[in-house]
Amino acid sequence: MSLLSVENLTIGLPPGGDRPHAIEEVSLTVSPGEILCVVGESGSGKSMTANAAMGLLPPGLPVKGGRILFEGQDLLAKSPEEMRRLRGSRLAMIFQEPMTALNPLMRVGDQIAEALRVHGAGGDAARRVPELLAAVNLPDPTHLARSYPFRLSGGQRQRVMIAMALALEPALLIADEPTTALDVTTQMQILRLIREVQERRGTGVMFITHDFGVVAEIADRVAVMQRGRIVESGPASEVLNAPKHEYTRALIAAVPRGTPASREPVAPGAPILALKGVRKTYHRGGGWFGKGQSFQAVHDADLVLHRGETLGVVGESGSGKSTLARAVVRLVRPEEGEILFHGTDLRPLSREAWKPFRRQIQMVFQDPYASLNPRRSVGDAIAEGPITHGTPREAALERARELLRLVQLDPGAMDRYPHEFSGGQRQRIGLARALAMEPELLIADEPVSALDVSVQAQVLALLADIRKRLGLTMLFITHDLRVAAEICDRVAVMQKGAIVEQGPTAQVFNAPSHPYTRALLDSIPGRGWTPPGEALPPPDPLHRGASGLPGPRDLIV
């Protein structure tokens, strides 16, 4: 008998939304000891399904039909008090953002003990808490139980969340994108942990993710959701290797392969950018009394970037890759080393002396929601760079219109404001803003990591196309090795502020020489799975396929 079975569940949306139902006629089952992956893009209703099962639906969203059966009882018919009793003890949940999921003012051990106490099992908390922490492979459990959450890394916090969720040995664990906010290596550890714990205890797991690599890593069965409906479901091996629905195929095709495409080596042009021994140290704390701490964000960084080439800088969060990128555009001022642009050292230059170089070096930022001024129209945002540098306003606006076409947005977008656009569209606007300066060197700081996989594929395709057309040289910062494999000619791997390995992409991926590079490569989710995409014609990323996945041209309203 299945543990959880959702039958024809339909949940409405408030009137005026983009569709009448958040989820429609959704049916799925989770059996004991099984991992069901629910896959879909943001807004596909996958989290809504999970929240409905937990009884955590936001007010104002009516359940219009269907049942949720858990161990044979209808959860939707239960009173809030009965649901509260079930939550935590029989049903548990792990959330996406480990950094904010723990109470910062309470010791880790106390938080787990509290979870036990709420369900009347607080008596043996002192014994159980270290056991639980040990069960999620945290080092030195007794000591860790006395720590406050701020001392723990994201991965450790997620482990604590899992320990808390497992405290009462729930029959069903719902994990809502539990690894999306984590680094690749940590992600792999957490995935293994969930798998291991689930096998040991026979827990049923409903795992929500947008990443097919993760699915390949962990799933027993898969359900694919699109716009509130389940379009395909079945055993993992079938869905992954022989997807039936167009949408599933499109999603799988959008997953970056993680194997570097064979590309002609770039003819070694003149070096455009060279970094020599760059060092940036951050100081924290300290004051009149006592010394603060210092932290080397980047040290001894040497890089050379030749004309027309794309160099990827990969590494986990805190490895210093963003600091390095920002040092090149003087958002961060390193205290040592040389940043040579066409042979001129940019590091000691003053703000005024830097200004001519602003035209030649531009940057695309990570967060599409934060990198555009919400109070400036798109046209102004794109044109303001050239205007600052003396281009007449009319000419700059005309150019902005052309650039919008270049990044495949409608020039009618000129007078609209950033909040009217989706994440992928905003990232295009940010790209247009950088291109307006007609730069020689483009620094891209995680330009696609905040986007859904399918949108990510579109933006990457656009970036590759524009780079080729305009002959740009690019420094591409990413934490995702699959993305780096897709777009970079050469990669540099950073760890703890130092570049540990550098070379042509294919060489680094196929014959990594540094153990850290090897660890990173081994952590790519879905390494063992070759998507069936090779056999399928790749979808045209710019147009709506039969899949109904909107291409960028269709997103222009």
Place this chain on the structure above:
Amino acid sequence: MALLRRFLRHPGAVVGAAVLLLVLAVAILAPVLFPGSPWDMAGPPFAPPGEDGMLLGSDSLGRNVAAGIAYGARVSLLVGAVSTAVAILIGVALGALAGYLGGVVDDAVMRFTEFFQTIPSFVLAILLVAIFTPSITSIVAAIAIVSWPPVARVVRAEFLSLRGREFVQAAEVLGKRPMAIVLTDILPNALSPIIVLASLNTASAILLESSLSFLGLGDPNLMSWGFLIGSGRSVIRIAWWMSVFPGIAIFITVLALNLVGEGLSDAMNPRLRKRGAK
């Protein structure tokens, strides 16, 4: 326009705005409604409200209380508006400086601000007016000087958080001048708390002016609400109307300003905006 629509959805704010307009109209039309000086005798002293053609009664010298309130509205609104404008100007300038430049400048400006905040504002205002002899100018200056520190703190906090945003960094990378970044990128995004603060500040400035006048530190040549209450306080048991009506005027004006401020704050809050939009 959208802002206005969201503002109008707030019933309290609409009432507040209407009351405020009414007070403004009375202030502007005072010479038409009550020709002649409000200081002149208009009837017998201690006339209760409604008698001898005086709607709100007369005071101990036979002056019309209603005329006093109408002329007093001019002083109160003028003091409220001008001192708030000055306070906002000082507060935004210093807060922006501290928040944008950070480091030593930030420390210096914030210690300077705290220096003002450690002295109770009303005491400081009394002191300043007493030193510079009571006049409308010294009153406005004193109120502005005691009310800019909270503005500076709010603006600094906004600038600190906005300065690190990616769109500000993008402007930096485009090579914009610091002044242009502050004026076109940061300030427009920090505007909503400033506007809300301004409306609340106007209310407290009106209260401060009334308190100063009540203590006899008002401009001796200008009729004001605080002066009316102050002069009526000794005879409150035989002529309650002399203090009560100006008091009500202060009360509803301040309440109206607070309601408008709250409405603005809700209308400008992007989170609430989403809920009500379209």
